[in-house]
Amino acid sequence: MTRRYPVSVWIGAVIVVLFAFLAAFGPWLAPYGEGQIVGDVWEPLFGTYFLGTDNLGRDMLTRMLYGAQTTVGISLAATTVTFLLGSLLGFLAATAGGAIDQLVSRGVDAILAIPPLIFGLVVLSVMPSSIPILIAVMGVLFAAPVFRVARAVAMDITVMEYVEVARLRGEGPFWVMGREILPNALTPLVAEFGLRFSYTMLFLSALSFLGLGVQPPTADWGGIVKENSAALSFGLVAPLIPAAAIAIMTIGVNLVVDWVLNRTSTLRRGS
Amino acid sequence: MAAVEADSPTLLDVRDLRIETSQADPADRSQLVKGVSFTVGRGEVLGLIGESGAGKSTIGLATMAYARPGTPISDGEVILDGDNVLDMAPVAVRRLRGQRVAYVAQSAAASFNPALRLGEQIVEPAVIHDVSSAEEGRALAGELYHRLGLPDPDRFGERYPHQVSGGQLQRAMTVMALVCKPDLIVFDEPTTALDVTTQIEVLAAIKDAISDLDTAALYISHDLAVVAQIADSIMVLRYGETVEYGETGQVLHSPREDYTRALVSVRSIGHPGGAAPIPASAPEPVLLMSGITAGYRRGQTILDDVTVAVPPGRTVAVVGESGSGKSTLARVAMGLLPPWAGELRFDGAALTPHLKRRRREELRTLQMIYQMPDVALNPRQEVKEIIGRPLTRFLGLRGRKRMDRVVELLEHIDLDASFADRLPGELSGGQKQRVCIARALAAEPKLIICDEVTSALDPLVADGILELLLRLQREDDLSYLFITHDLATVKVIADDVVVMYQGKVVCQGPRAEVMSPPHDAYTDLLLKSVPEMKLGWLEDVLEGRRMEAAGN
């Protein structure tokens, strides 16, 4: 039987691949330097410069390409930290149970009791907004919800009798986690990774938009929105370009994730 | 296929009913019901019987012009009292349901609305169809509660579903079906989820109620012995097709088809030479659990001073209903639940109660097989990995040698070598259970604990598994601790029987002794509640009970 993918998945996949490519090779594709001033302030779209120029007369296309690398790169790094931390702790809590589970779970409850943006702002009021700190803050904050998902998924699997069979065979905890749980947890975790990545990107962009994320002159999409926000009152679309880029990338990821989630839930119901 | 001649005027006439799945691409569609025809006369009961996937529930719902999402009725006629219900306007269909045809679902617990009082739900069909006023409905319901033996009948309707037991809910659902005095009731496995001792009460209640009100019924079940007690005629279904259709006596006593014959003779495979003879000098038991008291939470004792011994080469069946503690006994033996008190001995030596502290040799010689093969096999591992892992872990086999042994084991359980590369998802239920057995055998154990290993399987498949287990016992000199709720299975497989009730052993000994009178009261009740494949069994049992009650 041939698998048919819905149109939405195709759209999502094309967006994700395209943006990933731009993020990976942005600086090499960019016609100018990241901070190079090439023309007047806010020159129009599709003129000398394909996306016009920004508030300092830098080429917008160049800024967007550099920004792609910063925004996607930081989000990807933070999401990776999130996943390593969250899923490892989640699996551990689910397989170990008892006191370890209680301890980690209550700690995570505490972190989740505070909205992440608010907690992020508190920490950034004393810490510099450098890229490693942004990655660390987001990585740790978002590990909490990932922990919950990973623990729930692992719990669903640990009650399965094949895991009990492995225990009855005297297998160690790492064998159980790696060979019995992980292969069955992969699909929901991949979907969760996509979801978390898009959420992290929105969060980073919001911070940068508030002036508390990536600091100028480094280009990132949220920051470009902030730098060019004054253009709006002249009826210019400059700040909407990076904002739209964020939205499109997130839509792409969500379309793919939605499909994966729907598919796994129908599979589960079917069995 | 000769239709059964109805003695009474025809009420329901189903002609060439076809139901298929509704994929957009016709190539993907599969037929669930492939042209089934039958008739039901007024006041008659037709039993629909078959394995899971035979299409019996789908047919039952079709008589109410209802199809579950994704499985539309594609062709055929359902004529009720002269009208084809499949052609009726939606409003007419709504008037039909609940009023002229009523439905009793398998899971009463899920089918009653948790937010509404039972009384309101039970009287609802009468009220919305203007059959009676709410008061009259309540009065009739009260009378029916009484007749079906529900507790505190005057106030029963004030309760919420979660405040009532499963058996009572099932009877309440029968009241709900009867409240409009319908012409036809569809019973969809109404007793399957119940314990045997409860099943017989519900079955008797249903039989009395429909014969008193002269209601016709479709009685759907996978258990031929149950259907035989209540149906005037029986239709045997398989893969959406009629296998055999005839009067109950004919189907039971002179079945025309091989499949029906197999169903009738299910659970009558012979245990070679009956029970194994008791050796003159009692050898040391393989497993001895003495004075076991255990539970999951303090103050909630699940097992109370239980002693069970499994002699070498024999099968000890532990029988009991839900809540008897029989599965907990298995968990204690496996070291998953260390007991509060009592001693475990294996092969003459003390057995560590904690799984984590057991030596590899202890783990190897004691294996377990589960009820649900679906969740006992990792869906992401191929059969050769599933069977091969214990070979590596317990016997140190690797590479070529391990693969050779896997193939040997597969052949041992009647599967060929090609199964080694399959994933569990590509196996049938019976094949999965066979792979589970092979996995246990791979460790070369002395004792295998079988926890309800045939309960989730269709009867014929279950028979195959039982035969396999018996053969393996002969060939490999295995002992089994066989946990089950099903006494018919016990008769097939057990040498010794332990009857458990609410955490205590109420009776134990060789099978012949336990199965023949005199018994203690509970064992007696349990034994007499197992439906037998003969006409009039239900009446005999009920008569026996009445006599006993009168005698006391």
Next chain:
Amino acid sequence: MTSLLLLVGRRLLYGIVTLLVVSFLIFGGTELLPGDVADAILGQGATPEAVAAIRADLDLDRPAWERYAGWLGGILSGDLGTSLTSKRPIDEMIGARLGNTLTLAAVSAVVAVPLALFLGLLAALYRNTAFDRALSVATVSTVSMPEFFVGYLLILVFAILLGWLPPNSNAVANPNLGFGDHLIALALPCATLTVVVVAHMMRMTRAAVINIMTAPFIEMATLKGVSRARRVFRHAFPNALSPIINVVVLNLAYLVVGVVVVEVVFVYPGMGQLMVDHVAKRDVPVVQACALIFASTYVVLNMSADILAILANPRLRHPK
């Protein structure tokens, strides 16, 4: 009934403990820095005098737990402390702004909640129709949009190109603003929050309703000949109540936080903007006070969601 009270009481107690833990985390969040907070606030090249002054303002010579106890004690007696930069009492700075923020959140909720419930219910009842699919694409898209994108898009269209509404909500700062003008000033930020929150709430409502409409007891009602309207309102609704209350309250909590970015987009004189400004100024006491108010609202809303869910559960209301 007693077991119900016990459950609610336990949840209340848990809420109070959570509030304490939250205050601890917010205070601890500013202590994470390995070095001296005073240095971090002033940056490199600060004069020793300035550092000393900040250290004195923040009481940095006392151990952290003593300062935490003092801070918490102050808050419990209604004293939020003093701003580092403006030297004004924080209560005074927050006063009117808190009111503005709550107004914005409340007006948005009044629009968003009925809209989301209505659309979610429709999508569930007409599941897998073109209407449902279109709505689903629309919600995936709006969930994916940053708040500032929605906000700027609305400004560009309704304020700049059409000129119908003011591009920012400065006007709200004027205490003598008339009711009509107030609403006009609120229109765009409100619309932005509504767009963002409706998508979430609608998806969750749809899922909750579908979950109930596919329950076996609804099929049973169909087989009893119960009409569609009665199935929805008499059979599904009492069961849907608890999950829907949950959806609404969870989204109100989301709304309270979403306000931060929207206030900055529209220069709306609320708590969110105050907080962001003072994070940039590294005015730690103001940030802590704002954070505590936001987080407490969030905690209390989440707790109400749980308590309402307990109260709406028939199994708990009518124990055996």
